[in-house]
Amino acid sequence: xAAPGVLESDFSSAVTLLKNLQEQVMAVTAHVQALTKRVxxxxxxxxxxxxxxxxxxxxxxxxxMDLSHLILNKASGGSLQGHAAVLRxxxxxxxxxxxxxxxxxxxxxxxxxxxxxxxxxxxxNDPLRFKPHPSNMMSKLxxxxxxxxxxxxxxxxxxxxxxxxxxxxxPPRLVPVHYDETEAEREKKRLERAKRRALSSxxxxxxxxxxxxxxxxxxxxxxxxxxxxxxxxxxxxNYEESMMVRLSVSKRxxxxxxxxxxxxxxxxxxxxxxxxxxxxxxxxxxxxxQNPIKKRKKILKKGRKKKGFRRRR
Amino acid sequence: xxxxxxxxxRKFRTSRLLQRKQVIVDVLHPGKATAPKTEIRExxxxxxxxxxxxxxxxxxxxxxxxxxxxxxxxxxxxxxxVKKNEPKHRxxxxxxxxxxxxxxxQRKEHKNRMKKVRGxxxxxxxxxSE
Numbered sequence: 001x002a003a004p005g006v007l008e009s010d011f012s013s014a015v016t017l018l019k020n021l022q023e024q025v026m027a028v029t030a031h032v033q034a035l036t037k038r039v040x041x042x043x044x045x046x047x048x049x050x051x052x053x054x055x056x057x058x059x060x061x062x063x064x065m066d067l068s069h070l071i072l073n074k075a076s077g078g079s080l081q082g083h084a085a086v087l088r089x090x091x092x093x094x095x096x097x098x099x100x101x102x103x104x105x106x107x108x109x110x111x112x113x114x115x116x117x118x119x120x121x122x123x124x125n126d127p128l129r130f131k132p133h134p135s136n137m138m139s140k141l142x143x144x145x146x147x148x149x150x151x152x153x154x155x156x157x158x159x160x161x162x163x164x165x166x167x168x169x170x171p172p173r174l175v176p177v178h179y180d181e182t183e184a185e186r187e188k189k190r191l192e193r194a195k196r197r198a199l200s201s202x203x204x205x206x207x208x209x210x211x212x213x214x215x216x217x218x219x220x221x222x223x224x225x226x227x228x229x230x231x232x233x234x235x236x237x238n239y240e241e242s243m244m245v246r247l248s249v250s251k252r253x254x255x256x257x258x259x260x261x262x263x264x265x266x267x268x269x270x271x272x273x274x275x276x277x278x279x280x281x282x283x284x285x286x287x288x289x290q291n292p293i294k295k296r297k298k299i300l301k302k303g304r305k306k307k308g309f310r311r312r313r
Numbered sequence: 314x315x316x317x318x319x320x321x322x323r324k325f326r327t328s329r330l331l332q333r334k335q336v337i338v339d340v341l342h343p344g345k346a347t348a349p350k351t352e353i354r355e356x357x358x359x360x361x362x363x364x365x366x367x368x369x370x371x372x373x374x375x376x377x378x379x380x381x382x383x384x385x386x387x388x389x390x391x392x393x394x395v396k397k398n399e400p401k402h403r404x405x406x407x408x409x410x411x412x413x414x415x416x417x418x419q420r421k422e423h424k425n426r427m428k429k430v431r432g433x434x435x436x437x438x439x440x441x442s443e
Contacts, residue, residue, distance in 0.1 A: 241324060241337055244385045246372045 052106065056099060063092045194278035201274035229260035318348045320356045322386070332394040333387050334361070338370060340382040347375050347382050350406075361388050367395055369403055 038044065066085040073080065080086060198204065209216065240247060249257075319341040326335045338357065342348050350370050358365040373384035389395045396409060404410035430438045 240372075244335060244337075244372070246374070 059092050059096055191278060198276040198278045201276055203273050203276060229256060316343050318342045331398045332390040336386045338384050338386045343380045347373060357386055363388060366407060367392060369399060371403060
């Protein structure tokens with residue numbers, strides 16, 4: 001038999017608890033009665049709502065009913081052993097637990113809906129829509145180029161510059177620039193180019209070497225004035241050295257080389273230096289190797305129709 | 314005989330698959346004709362501290378004006394690797410290979426004679442005794 005002191009302390013705490021319980025029960029009853037009145041008045045239409053949430057509601061209500069039945073039984077002194085309500089409770093509890101992951105997945109949507117209901121509907125152009133829009137994936141650039149100004153960050157970037165239609169590739173049209181280069185500007189550009197060419201000519205380079213204190217460098221450098229033939233020669237040399245083979249030279253190639261060599265080794269070119277009038281300010285005179293290329297192009301164009309395969313020159 | 318023949322090497326590469334080293338050889342011989350390959354091989358042997366018989370050089374081209382020649386060189390690990398990996402047309406220069414001397418005409422005539430004869434017993438039948 002427990003000491004009467006313990007019973008007395010328990011007694012007082014029990015009384016306070018019971019008083020609390022009574023107050024809370026009265027509050028809950030009032031709340032439930034108000035809710036019932038409103039539901040009966042039809043203030044909460046649930047036909048167009050999420051069926052998942054309806055199921056959850058019904059299950060929770062059944063759970064509460066069974067629980068309150070069991071509490072009533074227990075409070076009036078009955079035992080809960082083998083009560084049918086216990087089995088029902090267990091079943092409902094299991095189903096609710098299985099619904100929990102679904103609940104997690106829908107959480108975002110439900111929150112969105114609630115927010116919409118509270119704050120009013122979202123605008124049509126809101127990028128945070130509820131479902132994906134495949135039509136946004138298609139590029140709108142084919143019709144109009146002005147739509148690039150719209151600031152739809154997420155989806156118009158995903159739509160990208162590729163067109164999903166199966167047309168042939170159309171290169172993007174660059175923004176055209178107005179051509180208003182005057183004669184004076186053209187002259188200036190030409191002068192600039194001539195100056196750059198003159199600076200790299202052999203005369204100026206030798207002057208530099210003469211007056212600079214730096215040691216003389218012997219480099220495997222490319223000729224500053226490259227012709228097509230010298231570029232091809234360089235290409236051939238690179239190939240031969242990397243593959244460790246010697247390529248044969250066809251008759252045509254030999255002829256071309258001879259022509260290029262003759263052009264550059266004529267005796268009068270000993271006294272003919274490249275044009276540095278751009279730096280000295282005198283009158284410009286044409287270089288020897290500029291004209292022949294133009295002449296050659298014209299001749300080739302005439303003969304192209306005759307022969308079937310002609311090497312690109 | 315004032316200026317000796319100088320050898321410079323470029324683009325050195327080791328080919329482990331073929332057990333050899335590949336190199337581009339620049340020969341400088343101002344005022345003289347192109348140096349013979351045996352001389353170049355000996356100089357390369359001194360450079361790479363091997364014997365000249367594992368060194369093969371080929372493809373020498375003299376630049377315009379003379380004085381400089383460029384070619385390719387291969388330095389093998391040993392003679393066995395040479396016999397395995399070097400193409401047959403370069404081996405006779407080192408005495409490692411003997412090509413058969415039958416001329417093309419002779420071979421074709423022999424073949425045509427053999428067409429008339431059938432069977433294993435007639436193996437030596439087509440050969441003319443000249």
